[in-house]
């Protein structure tokens with residue numbers, strides 16, 4: 001795991017974005033809460049952060065951030081995405097060293113900044129580091145089948161749809177959702 005943390009556990013830059021690892025503290029939680037409180041629940045229906053989809057308070061935002069950091073302790077990294085010094089999103093990845101696989105998780109970009117190719121830009125960077133520096137063999141990504149924006153974004157990044165787990169997730173409204181699994185192999189990676 002040492003190499004994974006060496007390559008990924010730091011602030012990163014893409015053409016237009018900064019990916020920053022934020023310390024877990026009250027000031028940063030406030031920064032995240034100030035952004036999330038402006039978002040619409042309907043935009044996050046396929047990527048709920050809580051039973052109510054979005055946090056309803058600063059305290060809840062703090063709990064989410066703590067939880068995400070805990071998930072990263074053994075094999076993950078969490079970044080907050082900044083554009084022109086403004087917080088606009090989030091991305092987490094995990095590494096399964098035994099199968100040389102990077103797993104991407106829980107990306108979000110605030111609605112005002114969607115449609116600019118930012119998600120694809122973030123993943124281009126992850127691919128570059130995973131395949132060129134970490135020597136991973138595979139990157140996997142997932143989304144709900146009805147999450148058209150996410151589905152299209154993953155396909156546009158050149159990922160292969162490996163399969164769909166039918167009705168394997170229950171959404172916040174109690175409905176069953178189909179979960180899609182995608183991957184890109186090192187042999188398919190185009191710089």
Ligand SMILES: CC(C)(COP(=O)(O)OP(=O)(O)OC[C@H]1O[C@@H](n2cnc3c(N)ncnc32)[C@H](O)[C@@H]1OP(=O)(O)O)[C@@H](O)C(=O)NCCC(=O)NCCS
Nearest residue numbers: 043047107108109114115116117118119120143149150153
């Ligand atoms: C899914 C999500 C992360 C996609 O973010 P995004 O930054 O808009 O996605 P992309 O990087 O793929 O950008 C897509 C659009 O930008 C356009 N675009 C503009 N400039 C571009 C550029 N320089 N490069 C590439 N695409 C560009 C593309 O044409 C595309 O438009 P289209 O969807 O009309 O075809 C975002 O919709 C989101 O946060 N949703 C809510 C949370 C969520 O569901 N997360 C995913 C959980 S699996």
